[in-house]
Amino acid sequence: MTTPPDLPFDTEEMLAGLKPWIETESPTFDAAAVNRMMDLVQHEMAALGARVERIPGRMGLGDSLRATMPHPRAGQGGILLLGHLDTVHPVGTLAKLPFRREGDICFGPGLMDMKGGNYVYLDALRKLLAAGIETPLPVTVLFTPDEEIGTPSTRTLIEAEARRHKYILVPEPARPDGGAVIGRYAIARFNLQTRGKPSHAGWALRDGRSAIAEMARSVALIEDMTSDDCTFSVGVFHAGQWVNCVSSVCDAEVLSMAKTQELLDAGVARMLALNSDEGEVVMEVRRGVTRPVWEPDQPGTMAMLALAQDISAQIGFEMTGASAGGGSDGNFTGFLGLPTLDSIGVRGKGLHTLNEHIEVDSLVERARLAAGLYCRLGA
Numbered sequence: 001m002t003t004p005p006d007l008p009f010d011t012e013e014m015l016a017g018l019k020p021w022i023e024t025e026s027p028t029f030d031a032a033a034v035n036r037m038m039d040l041v042q043h044e045m046a047a048l049g050a051r052v053e054r055i056p057g058r059m060g061l062g063d064s065l066r067a068t069m070p071h072p073r074a075g076q077g078g079i080l081l082l083g084h085l086d087t088v089h090p091v092g093t094l095a096k097l098p099f100r101r102e103g104d105i106c107f108g109p110g111l112m113d114m115k116g117g118n119y120v121y122l123d124a125l126r127k128l129l130a131a132g133i134e135t136p137l138p139v140t141v142l143f144t145p146d147e148e149i150g151t152p153s154t155r156t157l158i159e160a161e162a163r164r165h166k167y168i169l170v171p172e173p174a175r176p177d178g179g180a181v182i183g184r185y186a187i188a189r190f191n192l193q194t195r196g197k198p199s200h201a202g203w204a205l206r207d208g209r210s211a212i213a214e215m216a217r218s219v220a221l222i223e224d225m226t227s228d229d230c231t232f233s234v235g236v237f238h239a240g241q242w243v244n245c246v247s248s249v250c251d252a253e254v255l256s257m258a259k260t261q262e263l264l265d266a267g268v269a270r271m272l273a274l275n276s277d278e279g280e281v282v283m284e285v286r287r288g289v290t291r292p293v294w295e296p297d298q299p300g301t302m303a304m305l306a307l308a309q310d311i312s313a314q315i316g317f318e319m320t321g322a323s324a325g326g327g328s329d330g331n332f333t334g335f336l337g338l339p340t341l342d343s344i345g346v347r348g349k350g351l352h353t354l355n356e357h358i359e360v361d362s363l364v365e366r367a368r369l370a371a372g373l374y375c376r377l378g379a
Helices: 011-023 031-047 111-130 155-162 211-223 261-272 299-315 330-335 361-376
Strands: 051-055 064-068 079-084 100-102 105-107 139-144 167-170 180-184 186-195 230-239 249-258 282-291 321-324 340-342 357-359
Touching: 011 031, 011 111, 011 361, 031 051, 031 064, 031 111, 031 139, 079 111, 079 155, 111 139, 111 357, 111 361, 139 155, 155 330, 167 330, 180 299, 180 330, 180 340, 186 211, 186 261, 211 230, 211 249, 230 261, 249 261, 261 282, 299 321, 299 340, 299 361, 330 340, 357 361
Parallel strands: 079 139, 079 167, 167 340, 180 321
Antiparallel strands: 051 064, 064 139, 100 105, 105 357, 186 249, 186 282, 230 249
8 A cells, every 4th residue: 555545534523532632631640640641541442342451550650551453463563653632731731721713823731742642543543443444464553641740660571572563653842844753852851859957037037048949959050050051950840938037948849851862972971960968958860751852864663754744745745854852752662663653633722831832733644653653554
C-alpha cells in the first residue's frame, strides 16, 4: 500500500470520543485520577480486541497500560505507539477550561498534550481493524502515567518495551509549523533546599536566618545562568507556614534544558556548585530525573521522517523535521538509537496553560497520517 488507506475518519465522531478523555482529568500527582483515565482507555482498547495488561504503578504514581493489538503476529516486535495519559492540570481545571469547540479550535485540559494525539492514533487503529486492513507489522500500545514529571517511575519500562520494536511513534503535539521532532535536547531537574534558623518574626527577627531570603537570592542567580543553548528555570517554590516565624526551610525545583551533552554536563556542574554549608544558611542541591540528549539525524529516524513526508504530501500538507526542546519519552528511545518519530500528534497552542487548544482540522489530518504510517512501516 503506497497511499494512506481511505478510512471513514469523522471530525464530529472524534470530538465526541475525545470528550470523556478530556473530562476525565488526570494530573500526574493524583494517582487515583490518573487510574480513572487508565480505566477509560483500557476499556476502549479491550473493545478493539486488544490484549490489555494493567501494570501497577510505583512511587505513589498511577498505573501503565500495555495493549497488544490484534494481528497474526501479535506480541512480536513491530511498531510501538508510546504516549502518556497524565497532564499538568489539577482536578477542577475543567471549571476554568471546559471541553468546548469554538469554530476551528477545541479547548480542554490535556487535549493538546497529549490526549488528542493518543486518541487520534488509537482511532486510526480502530478504523484499520474495522476495515479488515492488516498492517505489515504488529502494533503495541504503551500508555504511562508520569511523563509530565520526567518519567521517574516508568523509564525502565519504556526502554525495555521499546527495545522489542523496530519503530517508535510518539504522538506528542506537533511543532509550531506542524512538523515532527527527530531529536530532543536534554532536560535535567534539580531539587534545592535552603536551611536557616527559625525565630519569632515580630520580637526576635534578628535572631533568625531566613531560608526563604537565601533561596530568593539564588533564584535570580540561577535564572541569570540561562543562555540560548542552556536554560535554567525555577518552577516550584515552597516555604513557610506562619507569617510570624522566620522560615528555617525552603524547597525549590529547577528545570534545565541543554542542546548538547557537553552543555548539559556543564549546566549540571554549575548547579551542583551551588551546594554550600558555609555561613548561617545551608544550600543543598540534588540532581533529579534527567532526559538524555537524543541526537538528530539517526538513519532509522530519518527514514521514518522521509516516509512521513511522503504520506503527508499525499494527504496535502508538508511535514518538516527538526530537533526540539521540551522533552518527551522520545528522549529515551531516541537516546537508545531506536528509530523514533516524535511530535506527530495534533496541532495546537497553549499547552500547559488555561488556553490549551487544538486545531480541529488536525484530527482527521493526523489520523490519516497515523493510518499511513501503520500501513507502510515495515512494508
